[in-house]
Amino acid sequence: MLNLVVVGSVALDSLETPFGRADDVLGGSAVHFSLAARPFAPVGIVGVVGDDFPRDHVELLRARDIDVSGLSTESGRTFRWSGRYEFDLNTAHTIDTQLNVFADFRPNLPDSYRHARYLFLGNIHPALQLEVLDQVERPTFTALDSMNFWISRRRDDLTAVMRRVDAVLINEGEARQYANTHSLPKAARAILELGPRVVIVKKGEYGSVLFTQDGYFVTPAYPLEDVRDPTGAGDSFAGAFMGYLARHDRVDEATLRRAVVFGGVVASYTCEEFGSRRLVSLTRDEIGERFRAFRRFTHFEDDREGY
Amino acid sequence: MLNLVVVGSVALDSLETPFGRADDVLGGSAVHFSLAARPFAPVGIVGVVGDDFPRDHVELLRARDIDVSGLSTESGRTFRWSGRYEFDLNTAHTIDTQLNVFADFRPNLPDSYRHARYLFLGNIHPALQLEVLDQVERPTFTALDSMNFWISRRRDDLTAVMRRVDAVLINEGEARQYANTHSLPKAARAILELGPRVVIVKKGEYGSVLFTQDGYFVTPAYPLEDVRDPTGAGDSFAGAFMGYLARHDRVDEATLRRAVVFGGVVASYTCEEFGSRRLVSLTRDEIGERFRAFRRFTHFEDDREGY
Numbered sequence: 001m002l003n004l005v006v007v008g009s010v011a012l013d014s015l016e017t018p019f020g021r022a023d024d025v026l027g028g029s030a031v032h033f034s035l036a037a038r039p040f041a042p043v044g045i046v047g048v049v050g051d052d053f054p055r056d057h058v059e060l061l062r063a064r065d066i067d068v069s070g071l072s073t074e075s076g077r078t079f080r081w082s083g084r085y086e087f088d089l090n091t092a093h094t095i096d097t098q099l100n101v102f103a104d105f106r107p108n109l110p111d112s113y114r115h116a117r118y119l120f121l122g123n124i125h126p127a128l129q130l131e132v133l134d135q136v137e138r139p140t141f142t143a144l145d146s147m148n149f150w151i152s153r154r155r156d157d158l159t160a161v162m163r164r165v166d167a168v169l170i171n172e173g174e175a176r177q178y179a180n181t182h183s184l185p186k187a188a189r190a191i192l193e194l195g196p197r198v199v200i201v202k203k204g205e206y207g208s209v210l211f212t213q214d215g216y217f218v219t220p221a222y223p224l225e226d227v228r229d230p231t232g233a234g235d236s237f238a239g240a241f242m243g244y245l246a247r248h249d250r251v252d253e254a255t256l257r258r259a260v261v262f263g264g265v266v267a268s269y270t271c272e273e274f275g276s277r278r279l280v281s282l283t284r285d286e287i288g289e290r291f292r293a294f295r296r297f298t299h300f301e302d303d304r305e306g307y
Numbered sequence: 308m309l310n311l312v313v314v315g316s317v318a319l320d321s322l323e324t325p326f327g328r329a330d331d332v333l334g335g336s337a338v339h340f341s342l343a344a345r346p347f348a349p350v351g352i353v354g355v356v357g358d359d360f361p362r363d364h365v366e367l368l369r370a371r372d373i374d375v376s377g378l379s380t381e382s383g384r385t386f387r388w389s390g391r392y393e394f395d396l397n398t399a400h401t402i403d404t405q406l407n408v409f410a411d412f413r414p415n416l417p418d419s420y421r422h423a424r425y426l427f428l429g430n431i432h433p434a435l436q437l438e439v440l441d442q443v444e445r446p447t448f449t450a451l452d453s454m455n456f457w458i459s460r461r462r463d464d465l466t467a468v469m470r471r472v473d474a475v476l477i478n479e480g481e482a483r484q485y486a487n488t489h490s491l492p493k494a495a496r497a498i499l500e501l502g503p504r505v506v507i508v509k510k511g512e513y514g515s516v517l518f519t520q521d522g523y524f525v526t527p528a529y530p531l532e533d534v535r536d537p538t539g540a541g542d543s544f545a546g547a548f549m550g551y552l553a554r555h556d557r558v559d560e561a562t563l564r565r566a567v568v569f570g571g572v573v574a575s576y577t578c579e580e581f582g583s584r585r586l587v588s589l590t591r592d593e594i595g596e597r598f599r600a601f602r603r604f605t606h607f608e609d610d611r612e613g614y
């Protein structure tokens with residue numbers, strides 16, 4: 001049964017980093033999310049593509065147990081983004097954004113999606129995120145992502161969605177921007193006070209922090225020898241995080257913590273190749289292997305000798 | 308018995324951050340190091356001050372069981388540094404550096420220091436660090452810190468010291484600069500290949516990574532609600548790290564990992580007040596409390612259900 005749904009962009013990305021470039025790669029938040037979630041749980045996409053969207057891409061998703069019945073095709077061109085990363089790989093510089101059919105996107109959930117208990121609202125206009133929330137019946141756990149653009153231009157709409165979801169996933173810089181403070185704990189608390197029970201602040205190569213009403217969980221990123229392209233890391237973090245919760249159908253503290261670690265593990269794989277390429281081939285065994293490695297190199301024992 | 312020695316600067320710092328300012332605060336690498344080390348183990352300072360250095364400061368150190376017999380007083384003014392931090396607190400902007408008596412510093416270890424088994428070479432000219440190494444007899448564990456200035460101006464000297472120490476503590480940016488790569492694992496490995504068995508890359512508010520021949524240990528920073536001034540955080544990290552090793556007189560992997568965590572814990576306290584002010588009052592109980600809290604909010608359990 002479909003228990004996890006994502007709404008977001010489906011795109012053709014052109015990417016340039018100091019380590020190479022790739023053109024018209026399958027991308028977008030809903031794609032990265034669902035490819036990262038599917039090793040954990042069945043997932044359904046809500047999104048839109050143009051009539052130029054390669055059928056191969058749709059088949060690729062379908063072949064990986066991703067439900068594409070919520071992916072509509074409109075006449076026109078698919079959403080395209082091109083971006084460049086400098087040497088430090090932390091900041092994407094947008095070269096060009098062509099919204100194309102995505103400009104008129106109005107998400108519409110197939111009936112088979114409406115009972116999903118886990119819902120992720122990818123980075124789209126907050127007003128559309130609200131529309132999606134209105135289309136699901138009694139979800140267990142809803143989460144949203146957003147970006148600086150909506151924080152500065154549609155702050156009130158975004159706040160309205162935040163008030164209605166269980167979790168907010170947000171970049172470090174965007175958390176500071178939204179709450180107007182340098183302190184991440186203060187920024188997270190400002191968002192928790194709106195209603196969410198979970199705030200996850202993503203810090204890229206520096207890991208992430210899970211804030212709940214009770215406290216927090218801080219975890220570093222999996223240290224990669226070679227990062228080729230960070231595009232999709234945040235969305236694949238979200239995909240593995242939500243996928244893990246949906247798989248176990250639990251959102252207690254211990255499960256949330258492990259879900260965050262799996263999020264970081266899958267995001268680390270994403271960065272090894274351009275766009276969604278690494279996610280496409282990612283196996284459950286590889287994920288389990290890196291999870292265990294991560295435990296080994298973050299573990300330290302209590303001090304039993306006086307401290 | 309004195310088992311831990313630090314050589315470095317003793318300074319009067321004038322500090323400005325978005326949260327206030329403080330003038331002529333007791334500072335310098337040897338001061339931050341020794342104040343952070345002394346809750347763990349007796350420590351001796353090697354350094355120099357001018358005849359303007361307040362007697363109160365010397366008494367303050369002495370009252371905290373810090374051996375100041377290696378602290379010489381020369382006629383002239385004490386080393387002064389003034390710096391400013393912007394809103395993000397990650398980068399210090401030097402406003403003024405007055406080397407004064409520190410310009411002619413030639414470290415000379417008292418006899419009582421020469422059998423110390425743990426030695427920390429704070430950030431001074433690498434040629435002087437070498438001189439200090441020649442003055443200790445059969446140390447168990449020696450470590451150095453450095454900075455961008457020596458990496459660009461005295462690279463060969465610095466490399467020569469790196470070849471002779473057991474551990475290198477280095478900032479993220481400086482590790483990248485030294486090894487000419489963005490990849491921290493590669494940068495650390497380049498340094499390990501010179502001879503050290505331990506490289507610690509310090510990432511400020513993002514924690515640190517311990518690299519050894521066998522692998523690594525990654526740990527986030529203690530998340531602070533309010534950071535007032537990061538001056539001395541790196542040196543106090545080193546002080547607690549080396550103090551913990553000296554206290555237990557062991558340098559196995561498990562002890563190194565705990566030492567890194569204690570380093571981060573003490574550095575987090577340092578950032579709560581200007582300069583060395585917080586370290587001066589820091590108690591063993593406070594350190595233990597934050598160590599236990601850190602364990603709580605970094606711990607996650609293994610997944611026993613199929614992943």
